[in-house]
Amino acid sequence: MTKWVYSFGGGEAEGSREMRNLLGGKGANLAEMASLGLPVPPGFTITTEACNFYYANGQEMPEGLTEQVEAALARLEEIQGKSFGGGELPLLVSVRSGARSSMPGMMDTVLNLGLNDDTVEELAKSADRRFAYDSYRRFIQMYSDVVLGVDHHEFEAILEEERDTRGVAGDTDLSADDWVEIVKRFKALVDEVHGAPFPQAPRDQLWGAIGAVFSSWMNARAITYRRLHDIPESWGTAVNVQAMVFGNMGEDSATGVAFTRDPATGEKALYGEFLINAQGEDVVAGIRTPQYLTEKARTEAGSDSPSLETLMPEQFAEFLAHSNRLEEHYRDMQDMEFTIERGRLWMLQTRNGKRTTRAALKIATSMAEEGLISEEEAVMRIEPTSLDQLLHPTLDPKAERTVIARGLPASPGAASGEIVFSPDRADFLTKEGHTVILVRLETSPEDIQGMVSARGILTSRGGMTSHAAVVARGMGKPCVCGAGALKIDHKTNTMLVMGKAYHEGDLITIDGATGEVMEGRVAMLQPEVSGDFAKLMVWADRTRRMRVRANAETPEDARAARDFGAEGIGLCRTEHTFFQDDRIVAMREMIVAEDAESRRSALAKLLPLQRQDFLELFQTMRGLPVTIRLLDPPLHEFLPKGEHEIAEVAEAMGADPARLRDRILELTESNPMLGSRGCRLLLLHPEIPEMQTRAIIEAAQHAARLTGEPVVPEIMVPLVGMLGEFERVKAVIDATAKEVNASGEPKIEYKVGTMIELPRAAIRAREIASAAEFFSFGTNDLTQTTFGISRDDAASFLTHYQELGIIEKDPFVTIDVDGVGALITLSVREGRMGRPDLKLGICGEHGGDPASIRFCEDAGLDYVSCSPYRVPVARLAAAQAVIGKKTASSETA
Template structure:
């Protein structure tokens, strides 16, 4: 028969060293603290395995579990010498949650369980303190009514405040035993009025009600949201811990507190925390009373008057300090600890690895490695790669005042202030004049690229975490808030409205706003920012990470600025240069449009000759930054209609600039219009139809590479990538064009350089036919953005409308545009890699989609032996650290 209950304390530890999967984090650590001799109140854990049973059984408790719990209660009674429900000397217990992963504040707790109208008298007699007993009873009723009976919590708070006001009290601690007894009667009346039943007096009914409420809180909305944000599977479930109560509210020799063994904000090696004399645990975190500092040094730094624990309880503080050091050494990590002092005796209620900022995580990991507490490899494994986002972008000054207008999705991290502008041309003009701007759009398109690049930050009313605005902003390192649905934008009038009626606010063009792409907040006015520091602990950890990773890390970059940022962040080349971004530049868009509007090849070549020097200059700048490193350049990919105007008001201006009649321009735009452009005349299909386009680009690449090699003596390694290939023949035709251009340039310049021709695998057919394609292609770069779209049949730009629901309902574990769909898309990549290697041993393999900066996707790339990942410049450090962690996991498993 399955065992669900595991005892701890009093010399017993059924859970041994503590299995977090079985006992949850809290239960495992309680069992482990008990096993190493720390003062832990006795108790038992109902395992996480029962959580699923609880829901399968319709939230019922089978008799087998009731029998096990009775054994657990008997264990606590045996250790404490008290009896559960005994009117003379009652045992009181706490009932707390304990998920496998820490979820602070997300689930429910009940304290002082076991009190009723009779046992409260026994507690008063045995403690010798009537006030303590009635205070514990009123706390229990208030908490039980809220957590278990789900009654209006505010009505109980209101009754407490009125009771204090009537007596002229300021603090809860001023209430006398008689005051509290009267308040208990009022609380019971509130329960009966709202619940239509008297407050439960049977302690066993109380216990099972609390156990059910704690298991039930696993499916509360706040718990679901927290799990989604932190990638915690719903299937893990929670455990429930039932533990003998110890009391911090038994007078001035009692206290309760929360502490960290190191500073969780900065990482400094100093005890950090708060405590309260004559209080219970929830008082510290609920803000009912102002907590006091643990240490004298912290009190003096804050210029606070109330005595620290070190000063008020020096003996107990000395014991606590020894426990801190023991726990940190035992767990080899910074610990978050809850403790209670009952009449001078210290009790440990919880320990867990403490939540910390990215800055603190780096410092703690590096310090612990240098202290010899952990290895360098363990330090590398300790830091969450995604947390580095906090360090790689400017962040808002945490002490600054914020006037928050609204909140959207935190699409690209970092913070920026600037004047509001509503179109990309204005953004570019104002930025060129030296002004900081925030580009505000309903949604962005490829035509906004120049405005996005000019802006300090981007705000959109529509779009999700993987919308055009989000993806491009992350690639540029621009803060972005997307999907701010409460705003309405009138771009022509140059105004953004937030809210309606008298509470509404208006932001007009030129007004200053601030966006925080880390939180999604949009604020009026300028909020000061803090620049990132990338030396010190960050630099040390990155060196250690580079020492263990196998995967190379490149960057997706098109501009010299992006390339330099990428190099500063440790990129080992460019994995994706999207040449269409260069075509949208205002200085050359006219020539691009002339090429599109040309009636024949001759006309197109005339326009392309104008573009050649511009493209060559682009590549020279990139190659100078990346001299000696591989640079993968994707030839023109988007359909041509994206370069033409769409709005009626634009046609006349564009026609005049291009020197053609408006009607001709409109006719050509109509001819190029596509119903499904993502699957239309784009990628290599453009090259097959108009090979002169790819010929010009290849010529620009090789002329630039030779020039940089001549100047620097360090030749770049161009990797010419043909996009959207589905067949061997497509790549064969395009390789002939590229090779012919290369040989012409080499003959003209009198020297050759190393180069490769390959393809982007972004269609399922290409993945399946990879063996044939590899006979021509010298490298594969998996374009996981489009490969995900074409495999799932889902548009990335439209998916935000329903993907959240799909993730919530378990259809996909994560958004497949954020983290690779390993089962489906990943299988195609694995097939392509295997068949490609079979046809061309040593073929170079990498990915260049947004997934190249996602740690889970990087782990998959490591597992199948890809050669590199390519990420946006600001995600290069994240990719470096994730690649190192993936390599360490492979080593561990082998």
């Protein structure tokens, strides 16, 4: 029979951390901690396979699960000396989700399960009546929300009414009798809304909670989170059932969250928060202001509240020892939850902690230097796309700023934007083109889509481990939490601070590194690759095989590319420079010209401009390779539109507007993306490659004279599908280059290659390589022509395809390995048969996507080219691809 349940606790466990795919991250780590002899409340884990069975079989539980759960419950009762469902010492449990990849707050949890009208009285005898009924009301509220579908706001309304009636400010002021009355009202609400009494049988409660945790794997926020973090639906979630321990049993009890290093900066120091006489959800919910764990942190923050180190020195020392042991054991920064129940410390969870990218770099490089991990392991620890967090502007320290409030620096980075008060508005306005800052009292998992859309997040409540802080750090978004001076009213959509009201649409700036909230927009600075970032890049560069180039047309982009470590330009799209005001008219003259002489006249105006463009690129790259793609515009992008533009072009050409209008109609194409563009345009009008080649070679000569370094341009012919097309355009290039070289110095060597962006070109690669010296895969168009879909229009159905499971990822974001990838692999093999020294690269948007870069490494490409600000991402991903291949090879051996 399939084993669905694995027990842990009492100094032993049936599982281990290596079983996270089966037990989920939480279950695997609970088992590991139990095996290490740490004080873990005992329990059991229902496997992810059971979850997958549940969904594959009409939400039915697998055969044998009931019996295995009963056996695990009996073991749990024996270890705890308590009885589940009755007796003088009732056993209460928590029921939590646990996917193999951490998804904080995305799925459902139930605490204090096992309480009913009888067991609450037994609990009151062994503890405190007020505590017992407070725990019961928490259970009813949580269970009813998660399992029975009674909205938690309805319970909150009752609580608010009871506080007002009794004239108290918070829950701690309510007496035992108050809680008894509230429990009655809660149960009445359940009966009314749910249509049945609140379940009293603990086993019914347990199975209801297990089913709810499985079901929460497919709730809207979990689906959104999985999509954002590339977590497959097929992974499923485990369910962890664990004996309850209570941090809210008096002043000798506490609960907290801690990291073995600072998750915002990476500093090697215990970092976290706790609350006396509280349950775990009180810490992360932001309802109460937490206290600092260490005296050092308390002093630096200027807090008057005592630290755990001062209040409970023995428990703190024990927790510190466990923290150090766990970090050494896992060889990574740990995120831990703990509870102190009547002076006894319990370790509830450990996992590799989420951290900012800056902290991740610090932790990885520090651990490598400490000898905990190798340099290659440090390189593998950083998610390449997370480097985007460091490749965007930060606040200019010299800029004037009007600080209106200060909170906790929960997630570094800075952002300016319009205030919005609801996640839906954040999502809507972002889609309308606005940049917004989501302002909330506190965030909850339901806010996930708005948090994704917002540029930054600001809350008036919560600490460094609140939901807003944890999720924002994972997304790489700036976040300021606990800005208590802000009075936020979600009913009127206003934020009041320093006597001034701010409304939706008002501009503010937040700095997640300092916790400052500022009025208006503040100037930003461009980032630099330095410190730990630069150190890791050096390690990555030692490891990677492929070169990394940048797509760039302007000197500014080229300089940024060099600053970020680009090793050349892999794609200069010459048509992108023709949209400027001083060029567009001449470009239009050339396109609508009716004879070669008129075209040459227009091109003569563009020649010096193109020559200057290329000169600046060659000077900036100083001897590094520069690939220049000849003109490749769908002509409709440049044609004048409307009477005003037609009249303007006609005047510049000295032409009749009516005749020009007729000429434009002649040039109009039904499908311009597959029309007179690329090599077809160059063949129809050879004066175009003549002008561009002249500009390239003359610019290379000038750059070589200025810099004293050789310049070897790579001239790329676009949209080739047949050898004959390439040969004819290349003949024009060679003849023009020969003429320019004959009349100037130094003599410029150059390469001529093509862009592989049509399936026919990929299939006929051996033949084309007989004439072409390099291939650059234009995967944007290759994806369009392979699938037969337009990138600009695909969004209307590709998302639906992903939801249906037809495709896993958007093929315009990550290379479709089975289709487009197969064509690339074929082209690489056939191309090198035609020319063994053929240089191969990729210049589509996929060049900055880590998954696509892994494919490029496997395919044997020489380089990838991406946008300048993705260059560090590509450098790291290229190194990880090499390490990944090496690891896979050793595991196979």
